[in-house]
Each structure stands twice: as C-alpha cells, then as structure tokens.
C-alpha cells in the first residue's frame with residue numbers, strides 16, 4: 097500500500113516520504129480500515145509516541161496521522177461491534193502506525209460508526225479536535241450552564257470546537273486568537289473575542305474555565321483569571337501556573353465511541369460546524385504539510401477518492 101513515513105525526528109515534515117509499505121494485519125480486537133480521509137496534527141512529529149513504542153523502543157519508520165474516516169475491510173480475532181463494509185471514523189493509537197496510508201490496523205473500540213450522510217472528509221476532521229474539546233470541557237472541566245469559558249485559539253481546530261460546544265452547553269464564551277481571527281471566532285458562536293495581539297487579557301473579569309491550546313505566557317496569565325473553584329485545562333502542557341483556588345488539568349485526548357457518536361450527531365443536525373481549511377490527496381500531502389503559508393483550520397488528506 098502507499099503510505100507516508102517518517103524516520104528522522106529532526107527533519108520534521110521535510111523528512112516525510114511517500115513509499116510502498118506492507119498492508120497491516122488485524123490483531124486481537126482490531127479492525128483493518130481502508131482509509132478514505134485522514135487527519136494529521138503537525139505537532140505529532142514532536143510527540144515521543146511517533147518515534148518509539150510503549151516500551152520506548154524505536155518504531156521507525158512510522159506512519160503519522162491519527163484521525164481517519166474509512167471503511168472496515170477486515171476483522172481481527174475476537175473483535176465485536178463492527179463489521180466488514182461498515183463506514184467508521186475515529187482516533188488511531190498514538191504508538192502504532194497511523195492513517196496517512198491506504199490501510200490502518202487499529203482497535204475497534206477506537207472507532208465509531210460514521211453515518212451514511214456524513215462525508216469521509218468531515219468524519220476525518222472531527223476525532224482529535226472534537227474529542228479534545230469534549231473531554232476538556234465536560235470531563236476535565238466539568239462545565240455547567242451559566243459558567244464562563246475562556247476559549248483560546250478559537251479559529252483553530254480545537255478552539256473552534258471548544259467555542260461551539262461550550263455555547264451549546266449554555267456557557268458564556270470568551271474566545272481568543274489573532275486580530276484576523278475575530279470574525280471567525282464570532283461566527284463559531286463566541287459571545288466576546290479577545291485579540292491576543294492587541295487587547296489586554298487582564299481586562300477580563302474572572303472566568304470559570306480556561307481552555308488552553310497555546311501554553312507559555314498566555315497560559316500563565318489566563319490561570320490568574322480563574323475564579324474560586326474554576327479549572328484550567330491545557331492540551332499543550334506543562335502547567336506552568338496553577339489557578340490560585342482551582343484545578344489544573346493537563347491531558348491527552350482519548351478515543352471514545354460514545355463521544356464520537358455524540359459529536360457526529362451534532363454535525364448532522366447543524367449544532368456543530370467543522371473547521372476544514374485544506375483538502376488534498378495523499379500524493380500532494382507532503383507538499384501541503386511543508387508549505388510555508390499558514391493553513392487555517394484543519395487539513396484533511398483524501399487518501400481514497
């Protein structure tokens with residue numbers, strides 16, 4: 097099969113190569129999925145799991161990309177819940193070969209059925225950004241209606257989901273980003289926008305939940321705004337400043353079938369809009385990932401037309 101591999105951490109996306117690889121086999125509780133569309137987060141190439149297995153042994157050449165939508169083509173020993181021919185979408189294991197390939201083997205529990213009226217491109221854009229937003233807001237942040245949320249990077253993949261899901265849950269959402277991102281954030285439903293390049297974060301009153309996707313100084317200054325009992329959730333760690341009277345949670349997103357289904361249902365009924373910026377084929381993917389220009393929103397690779 098055709099797949100994109102990486103072998104050299106220092107080379108970043110410039111080190112990606114499109115090569116022939118053996119098709120993966122389904123292990124216990126796995127399925128093999130023919131990948132129709134794949135999502136790739138550039139920072140994956142900095143994560144240890146791209147380069148080593150769970151015993152910290154070198155696993156290169158590794159195939160990056162961990163989001164996908166596609167069709168099940170084989171079932172492993174003991175696998176239940178999915179069948180050959182079924183449309184699925186989900187989040188592949190960080191420590192195994194990923195989805196910038198024609199086929200991927202992964203645990204069935206990390207996938208959910210993809211309804212027939214949802215395009216594969218849309219399906220592949222949802223798992224990381226949707227699940228990260230969902231878990232940060234509702235599991236780690238325990239968001240309640242009426243609370244206020246500071247949603248950083250609202251024009252980005254995760255931040256646009258955070259903004260929409262928090263609004264739907266009845267929160268007051270203050271979204272942030274660069275000056276040029278104001279309208280995008282408001283279109284995703286933000287009640288207010290803070291331009292991190294020109295406005296002063298400290299002018300905001302207290303907030304109940306900070307959803308951080310930027311880190312560093314912005315994270316530290318945001319932690320100081322958290323009201324008693326509030327929470328800082330960050331997906332870019334480390335937590336550099338804890339809220340004085342609240343909790344700080346630094347987490348990595350996990351696959352969850354029920355949450356994936358809840359997210360895709362919201363896309364179907366119009367409560368949630370995806371934030372897809374660029375769509376390209378597998379042949380052009382390396383060029384797209386190496387383009388110097390900023391890519392707004394999610395980049396989705398159509399592997400199978």
Ligand SMILES: NC(=O)c1ccc[n+]([C@@H]2O[C@H](COP(=O)([O-])OP(=O)(O)OC[C@H]3O[C@@H](n4cnc5c(N)ncnc54)[C@H](OP(=O)(O)O)[C@@H]3O)[C@@H](O)[C@H]2O)c1
Nearest residue numbers: 139228249251252253254255273274292309331347348349
């Ligand atoms: N731990 C986890 O489970 C997990 C899961 C998902 C994502 N992540 C991480 O979360 C981060 C965001 O992911 P994403 O996919 O949402 O990325 P993204 O689509 O690039 O979104 C990030 C947004 O924040 C903006 N931004 C970044 N720094 C800023 C600054 N200093 N001032 C103003 N705006 C700023 C970006 O603008 P520009 O494009 O102009 O910089 C962009 O609009 C990444 O580091 C990713 O690795 C972690």
